Amino acid sequence: MSPVSTSSSRLVFDALKDCGVRLISALPETWLVHLIRMAEDDPETILVRLAKEEEGVGISAGAHLAGVRSAMLMQNHGFLASVNGIVSCAQLYRIPLLMMISYRGEFGERDPWQTEGGGVTEDLLRALRIPFAYLEDQEHVARRIHKAQTLAHSANKPVALLLCRDLMWEEG
Amino acid sequence: MTRLEALGAIHGRLDDKIVVTIMGAVSAELQSIGHRPNFFYLQHAMGLASSMGLGIALSRPDREVVVFDGDGSILMNLGGLTTMARYKPRNLVHVVFDNESLLSVGGFPTATATGSDIAGMAAAAGVPRTCTVRTLDEFTRAFDAAVQARELTTLVAKVDAVGPAGYVTDLAMLENRFEFQRWLRQH
Numbered sequence: 487m488s489p490v491s492t493s494s495s496r497l498v499f500d501a502l503k504d505c506g507v508r509l510i511s512a513l514p515e516t517w518l519v520h521l522i523r524m525a526e527d528d529p530e531t532i533l534v535r536l537a538k539e540e541e542g543v544g545i546s547a548g549a550h551l552a553g554v555r556s557a558m559l560m561q562n563h564g565f566l567a568s569v570n571g572i573v574s575c576a577q578l579y580r581i582p583l584l585m586m587i588s589y590r591g592e593f594g595e596r597d598p599w600q601t602e603g604g605g606v607t608e609d610l611l612r613a614l615r616i617p618f619a620y621l622e623d624q625e626h627v628a629r630r631i632h633k634a635q636t637l638a639h640s641a642n643k644p645v646a647l648l649l650c651r652d653l654m655w656e657e658g
Numbered sequence: 659m660t661r662l663e664a665l666g667a668i669h670g671r672l673d674d675k676i677v678v679t680i681m682g683a684v685s686a687e688l689q690s691i692g693h694r695p696n697f698f699y700l701q702h703a704m705g706l707a708s709s710m711g712l713g714i715a716l717s718r719p720d721r722e723v724v725v726f727d728g729d730g731s732i733l734m735n736l737g738g739l740t741t742m743a744r745y746k747p748r749n750l751v752h753v754v755f756d757n758e759s760l761l762s763v764g765g766f767p768t769a770t771a772t773g774s775d776i777a778g779m780a781a782a783a784g785v786p787r788t789c790t791v792r793t794l795d796e797f798t799r800a801f802d803a804a805v806q807a808r809e810l811t812t813l814v815a816k817v818d819a820v821g822p823a824g825y826v827t828d829l830a831m832l833e834n835r836f837e838f839q840r841w842l843r844q845h
Contacts, residue, residue: 509716532716534745537737544709544738545716548678551698551839552717575703575710579835 488519491656495520497624498586498649499528501631502557507584508532509549509556511542517588517654518559525559539564543571547581555635557584562591562607563600565646572644573614582638582645585616589648594655611646618646621653659794661755661817662687665726667798671805672697672724676714676842679726680707682762683821684755688726690822693829695841701831705735708742708752715747718842722749722805729756729770736779739812743784746810752785753801754812757819765819780812787811 509532510525525533542558549556576583591604611618638645677697679685685699711725758771781788791797804811
């Protein structure tokens with residue numbers, strides 16, 4: 487039984503759909519496995535599996551200009567891999583992005599290789615002036631996703647939601 | 659052939675298509691021939707023109723999408739060829755103007771100057787239709803064939819390493835971005 491929370495993934499996916507998201511780009515990581523499967527199984531959602539997360543910035547930018555709301559699913563290291571695209575495409579052109587970033591390398595992380603990226607994630611978001619919020623509890627998931635989407639569109643800028651361990655990982 | 663000649667030869671066919679270009683000479687030269695509200699110039703995120711084209715093609719299956727890319731740009735996003743090929747939208751034509759150099763920063767040779775083959779890489783990535791053309795006649799015929807085939811195509815056009823006198827045009831980036839979005843909304 488996977489310790490990645492199916493119920494939390496369902497809440498996240500349903501909230502994204504409820505926000506009008508019709509295209510999801512994704513590069514898998516452990517915490518996103520159920521979310522990606524839900525996107526794949528949903529006939530109303532276009533799932534674009536990427537080779538590298540930065541492509542998702544271009545894809546989402548194109549989708550936005552073409553009138554389609556999208557979300558990016560990636561690990562925080564994928565966010566690191568996307569930085570130039572975020573700055574030079576989305577920020578430069580004032581294009582909203584909804585970035586769902588799984589927050590690895592933080593408190594509770596057992597994989598050593600995640601910890602360096604975990605340590606810089608928030609500072610990098612702040613340095614790039616990307617508004618972000620935490621998704622830590624099922625109680626606020628839908629509300630925070632809606633508010634993130636609202637801000638992304640009113641500001642015409644990328645906004646990030648950090649999918650935290652307490653939300654995504656089920657363990658005693 | 660020059661890139662300017664190639665763009666000029668097909669400019670009239672672009673009125674009903676959604677066009678995304680990469681930065682530098684491609685953008686400046688297309689504008690010098692004639693800007694249209696359905697043309698978007700991606701002025702800095704190298705590599706992402708093809709990804710933007712894919713996002714637009716998937717979102718607007720009712721319209722033909724043409725990407726004008728460069729060798730320097732696509733070399734920065736080779737993985738994107740596999741993503742394009744994975745979803746193979748029928749309404750996407752990916753043109754790569756290959757002048758074997760990064761022209762606007764001083765003319766440094768790219769890897770295509772020493773044998774790297776973009777069309778070959780696109781084919782190996784799974785793009786269903788690929789070709790490399792060297793003359794204006796070959797280019798216009800290949801472009802028309804790609805549009806007519808209704809199948810994802812990467813069309814590499816080998817062009818001279820020449821470009822415009824300047825790269826900053828009088829169309830502001832944000833003006834272009836909002837006008838393009840509005841055109842897409844209305845058409």
